[in-house]
Amino acid sequence: MWSTMKTTAIVLTSSAWRESDRWYSALTPEFGLIEFVGRGAQKPRAKLAAHLEPFAIVELEIVKGARSTTVIGVERREVFDRIQTNLEHRMFTQTLFAMLAKAIRPDLADPELFDEVIDLVRFLNSQISLQNTRSAFVLGATILRLLSRLGYGVELHDCLACRKNVLPLSFRWHGGRGGLVCSDCVQKNPEDWFSARPMDEEIVTLMRIGRDQSYESLMRMPLLGQQVEDFVQCVHDVYVYHVPGEIVMPFWTGVLTVPARA
Ligand SMILES: [Zn+2]
Numbered sequence: 202m203w204s205t206m207k208t209t210a211i212v213l214t215s216s217a218w219r220e221s222d223r224w225y226s227a228l229t230p231e232f233g234l235i236e237f238v239g240r241g242a243q244k245p246r247a248k249l250a251a252h253l254e255p256f257a258i259v260e261l262e263i264v265k266g267a268r269s270t271t272v273i274g275v276e277r278r279e280v281f282d283r284i285q286t287n288l289e290h291r292m293f294t295q296t297l298f299a300m301l302a303k304a305i306r307p308d309l310a311d312p313e314l315f316d317e318v319i320d321l322v323r324f325l326n327s328q329i330s331l332q333n334t335r336s337a338f339v340l341g342a343t344i345l346r347l348l349s350r351l352g353y354g355v356e357l358h359d360c361l362a363c364r365k366n367v368l369p370l371s372f373r374w375h376g377g378r379g380g381l382v383c384s385d386c387v388q389k390n391p392e393d394w395f396s397a398r399p400m401d402e403e404i405v406t407l408m409r410i411g412r413d414q415s416y417e418s419l420m421r422m423p424l425l426g427q428q429v430e431d432f433v434q435c436v437h438d439v440y441v442y443h444v445p446g447e448i449v450m451p452f453w454t455g456v457l458t459v460p461a462r463a
Pocket of ligand 1: 365
């Protein structure tokens with residue numbers, strides 16, 4: 202059975218496919234994450250492929266066949282030109298899109314997620330500078346937010362076990378279970394929480410701010426390099442735990458220049 206459909210979309214990833222085709226993943230409001238093939242998209246001057254470059258909102262026309270889904274038409278609606286041309290912006294957005302493509306389950310409609318991603322991309326496109334430490338922090342915060350939306354929220358106020366409010370300096374962090382556990386619970390059930398590890402209060406604060414505050418304020422707040430490194434490591438732990446597939450390198454590779462440690 203064949204059916205054609207039209208949808209608004211933003212392309213997240215693309216890769217070479219067979220001899221001359223490309224394989225795409227895109228986020229849409231009506232169909233969630235979709236994957237499709239662009240025939241002949243590898244050939245030079247392929248018009249379709251040029252319009253299917255990421256960092257633009259497009260109108261797609263796709264044909265769903267029994268074995269594969271193919272794009273037959275594409276029109277650009279809004280192009281994010283700063284992201285396209287600026288290396289830092291591009292690295293940031295590419296990393297984010299690759300992580301999203303892995304984390305979102307295909308064919309699950311989520312118009313709010315689509316709107317959230319588009320708002321974020323517009324915001325990134327409006328930023329003149331997006332560098333190193335700041336970039337890694339905002340990227341980590343974005344991943345934290347989007348993971349929450351996908352059902353992998355982290356608990357940063359109450360103990361995962363007893364649900365009581367955690368007090369400063371008396372908790373541990375469990376990336377896999379997604380949050381904080383109070384020292385009392387760790388003491389009561391040490392075997393249950395053996396992989397929970399100490400975490401500085403400042404990193405918890407960064408996670409709360411990163412997850413809950415506006416992007417504008419994330420761009421303004423003062424940051425310390427070492428704290429941001431610890432913060433992105435924690436976000437990475439949560440991501441790796443929940444998202445299937447092999448993670449070849451940490452997400453901030455290329456975004457954050459981590460100084461070599463002695
Ligand atoms: Zn507890």
